[in-house]
Amino acid sequence: MNELANLLTILPNETGGQDSAPFERTEHELLPWEKRCHALADVLDLYKIINTEEKRRGVEALGSNLVVKLNYYQRWIVVFAIILFQKGILTPDELAKKMEEVEARLSFGDEFEAMEHVGGKEQIC
């Protein structure tokens, strides 16, 4: 197989065996919105709205330029929005309008604190 043909065997998001930056043992505690984003992914999967494979393919479809600029959960939320647009569940206009509302409201306090006062304590599983 020549070099060009060999490229065909590499999936868009395939990193196994690729050249990479040096390894660093990085960790961080998730920010509240990052944890909410993770929970949203699980809930979307649970309700069969967006599954893990769709999410991964969505990240691949962002393209290499955007992928390196966005961090992990930024990619996820952007991909969820794109997939929801593609499935006709939301429109870009609706999301833009809602984001304006959220921005106006966020200046009045922590969004999630308010959310925590809603609902019971039972678990999903």
Add this chain to the structure above:
Amino acid sequence: MNTHEHNHDHPPIEEAGGTAPDYFEMMETAVRELLIERRLIEPDDIRRQIEVLDSRTPALGGKVVARAWVDPEFRARLLADGRHACEELGITFYDDTSLIVLENTDAVHNLIVCTLCSCYPRPVLGLPPDWYKLKPYRARAVKEPRALLKEFGTLIPDEVEIRVSDSTAMVRYLVLPQRPENTVNFTEEQLAALVTRDAMIGVIRVNVDPAQGKEAVQ
């Protein structure tokens, strides 16, 4: 703290929230609220799932490993069907992933990775560390695992085979580390406390603090 694999074009994530709302955080809130308004998800779903996520820590995996060390029949069931054996211990799987448990021996050392994204045995270990999700680990684990393990301080002799298992959306792996020597008198609970997240990913061995070993023997 370096949690990124790129140069920044956005504000540091530490600054998210506060006085200047972060664009992506607003997007998350907006998407969630629109889905609730459409009744596609329930108002409490996200908070409940956060509670589920918070309830998953490597302590659960440690419990599974310790039981496998002290109970050969459980170990056999765990290796035959990881998910079912974990469920025996009351660990629920909130997704439809299956779990394959890989046993380390004198001849084989196992390592887990997800080269495509960040698949991880979350029901038993919680969320993965950043380094597991970033390119260097994913790229190198399958190419030069021995060199990578060395960077974790784990020296695997050449005669020991290293098996790298690449996770998928539906199939997740968990490493069953070797029980350390000098733990004969340890209780199951004491054993579980020795088992770390990284040992169940396969990047380190389970080690006994000599002082701890002495204490347990007394």
